[in-house]
Amino acid sequence: MLSDNGGAHTAKETRIFAQQLGLKSCFTPVKSPQYKGMSEALVKNLKRDSVRVNPLPDAKTVLSLIGEWTEDLTKITHTAA
Secondary structure, eight states: OEEOSOHHHHSHHHHHHHHHTTOOOEEOOTTOHHHHHHHHHHHHHHIIIIITTSOOOSHHHHHHHHHHHHHHHHHHHHHHO
């Protein structure tokens, strides 16, 4: 999980939640706008390609799909690179 160094992202509860989802918390370097842009682009693409096109009746559904979405997005990103 790539995020900036804001308090909401570095909070202990956030890091524990990410770990429970099987994500590793990674933080962008301080004062590094290019990394922040990359992180924001990832979120934008995830919302555009996955979140907005799937019925999401509850949090349980979202949590069950996140792994598939990020895997799909990773495949697309590596294919385009």
